[in-house]
Amino acid sequence: MAATKSAVQQPPFRLKIRESAGDRLFLFIIYTVLSLVLLAVIYPLIYILSSSISSPAAVTSGRVWLWPVDISFRGFEVLFSTPQIMTGYGNSLFYTTAGTLISVALTVMIAYPMSRKTFFGRGVIMMLITFTMLFSGGLIPTYMVVKEFGMIDSRWALLIPNAIWVWQVIIARSFFQSSIPDELMEAAEIDGCSDLRFMRSVVIPLSKPILAVLFLMYGVGQWNAYFDALIYLKSANLFPLQLVLRSIIIMNNTAGVTDALKQVERQQLSELLKYSLIVVATLPVLIIYPFVQRYFVQGMLVGSVKG
Amino acid sequence: MKHQMLNGGVKRRVSEEARRSLRKHWQLYLIVIPPVLFFLIFKYYPMLNAVLAFKDYNVIKGIWGSPWVGFKNFQLFFDNPMFWPLVKNTIYVSGYLLLAGFPVPILLALMLNEVGSGRFKRLVQLVTFAPYFISTVVMVSIIMLFLAPRLGFANVALNFFGLDSINFLGEASMFRSIYVWSDIWQTAGYSAVIYLAALAGIDPTLYEAAKVDGASRFQKIVHVDIPGLLPTITIILILNVGSVMAIGFEKIYLLQNPLNMVHSEIIATYVYRIGLLNANYSFATAVGLFNSLINLVLLVTVNGLAKRLTKSSIW
Incomplete structure (x- = not known):
């Protein structure tokens, strides 16, 4: 990122000119504030992780403050043997994989042609697309369309009605515009290369960074979504994990999970289970996050240049 | 009269350009069809459906058959x-x-x-x-x-x-x-x-x-x-x-x-x-x-x- 580069150039100056007392105090305050911010963000995350691997009794009696108390994986054991949760997990994996593939394909199919000057009428199409960011028919009219296409209570409802995000089209289009020069296209054309072949053998290989951005944004979006499932799905066996989570933690329906257990253990576990469930639902995303953070930053910046 | 002719000329040139682009890049026009359909069906069709707001919706008559009620x-x-x-x-x-x-x-x-x-x-x-x-x-x-x-x-x-x-x-x-x-x-x-x-x-x-x-x-x-x-x-x-x-x-x-x-x-x-x-x-x-x-x-x-x-x- 450019931020680090320009900052790297600063130290020689700083070494030559000594900081004044006021500046040092100012910097000290900044370090203190940032450290507090760091703590405020990281503490809840650590607390949840620690609780999820503590013993049920320690969680229920509020003995967990920072680190796990009486480490136990009982919560995860119960979770992974609950059919409701495993179905949700499987569904979420399916929706994320299939949904992301559909979304990325459709986004590239519109964004690439829109990036070519030779595409007649691209101004009109881009306007049509961008306008949907400003105005929408609303919840009920959209619901009626989904219903008309027979997608209510089917897996398609989570894959198709929100498949393309306008923002992703804008990002991808400006990437194609700036990184696939028209000259390259013209040269390929003279050599008798068709548009599709050019896309397959030149555009896609040159666009790995933007494809990574698209896959990640759509993937995380699908994994975390619950609203479409809430309005379009009725059968519990189709529910994604987020909806299962909502019923267990937010609506407090732990019965299905702890049915098989004895009364005492059930009470203690219901609290612990909530922490374990949060960890199970969030870990896949948070584990890959440090490795892919730069792609997200990239995606945001490509978008902001255009915006 | 003159104005009309001028207009027609511009139109012809534009449509010619469109036809040439279409012939040369038909594959690109083909692949935008699914995404454009997506926007028409799931973004613009609901906007049409929003006339529901001016009607008294009746399940049997459907959106267009239901009576208008103004505001x-x-x-x-x-x-x-x-x-x-x-x-x-x-x-x-x-x-x-x-x-x-x-x-x-x-x-x-x-x-x-x-x-x-x-x-x-x-x-x-x-x-x-x-x-x-x-x-x-x-x-x-x-x-x-x-x-x-x-x-x-x-x-x-x-x-x-x-x-x-x-x-x-x-x-x-x-x-x-x-x-x-x-x-x-x-x-x-x-x-x-x-x-x-x-x-x-x-x-x-x-x-x-x-x-x-x-x-x-x-x-x-x-x-x-x-x-x-x-x-x-x-x-x-x-x-x-x-x-x-x-x-x-x-x-x-x-x-x-x-x-x-x-x-x-x-x-x-x-x-x-x-x-x-x-x-x-x-x-x-x-x-x-x-x-x-x-x-x-x-x-x-x-x-x-x-x-x-x-x-x-x-x-």
Whole structure:
């Protein structure tokens, strides 16, 4: 990122000119504030992780403050043997994989042609697309369309009605515009290369960074979504994990999970289970996050240049 | 007559160009068909369906067969005792979010910009960005666990200091603060990225000049950093003000309970309740349309104002 580069150039100056007392105090305050911010963000995350691997009794009696108390994986054991949760997990994996593939394909199919000057009428199409960011028919009219296409209570409802995000089209289009020069296209054309072949053998290989951005944004979006499932799905066996989570933690329906257990253990576990469930639902995303953070930053910046 | 001919000439040239482009790039025109159909079906067709707002929907007759009722549904909404509370709740929550949430990422970016490029900066950025990936459901779950009346961390801590427990989510007056500050916790690091990039793009000679003039760090922030950020700040502010009425349904809906409903029922959640849960389609569509229109007008107005005042705008 450019931020680090320009900052790297600063130290020689700083070494030559000594900081004044006021500046040092100012910097000290900044370090203190940032450290507090760091703590405020990281503490809840650590607390949840620690609780999820503590013993049920320690969680229920509020003995967990920072680190796990009486480490136990009982919560995860119960979770992974609950059919409701495993179905949700499987569904979420399916929706994320299939949904992301559909979304990325459709986004590239519109964004690439829109990036070519030779595409007649691209101004009109881009306007049509961008306008949907400003105005929408609303919840009920959209619901009626989904219903008309027979997608209510089917897996398609989570894959198709929100498949393309306008923002992703804008990002991808400006990437194609700036990184696939028209000259390259013209040269390929003279050599008798068709548009599709050019896309397959030149555009896609040159666009790995933007494809990574698209896959990640759509993937995380699908994994975390619950609203479409809430309005379009009725059968519990189709529910994604987020909806299962909502019923267990937010609506407090732990019965299905702890049915098989004895009364005492059930009470203690219901609290612990909530922490374990949060960890199970969030870990896949948070584990890959440090490795892919730069792609997200990239995606945001490509978008902001255009915006 | 002459004018018509001229017009026809232009039209012919344009259509010729279109035909040539179509013949040469037919494959590109072919692949845009599915995405364009997507937008027509799932974005524009609902806009047509929004005529529902002017009809009295009848399941058997369908949308187009149902009788027209003019502005009756809108009138019903304006006369509804829920009208002002809904509008007020919507504006209060998003206004609070805007006032409190808008400056935080800017301050975060300015501070991060001061600490150089070491490990500490990278660590703070990495950690503050992370909550952005937490889903709404998990976020609300975390809020509920932490603020739970008996075992929640917040109350355990209050008791530890000898204070009485508070039923945070049951207190309607606390709802907005809970919503807004958890949102800031979750998105400040993410939003700071754009400002950091803008700071990195400031001309380095300005910093050198400031240094030569003996500016302190604080003066440098006020006279170089903030003016440099102004165009970015304007654009983000336009987007935020423009979406005041479009505040997200997802998190508020999950945080709602009968006790905090007085402050937490906003237009979007009301539309869902009336429309999908009570199947009052026409009325809910009218309420939603009212909301979308206000939002569009707001966005256009703010953008126009910004264009006139600062020359930065989103279109």
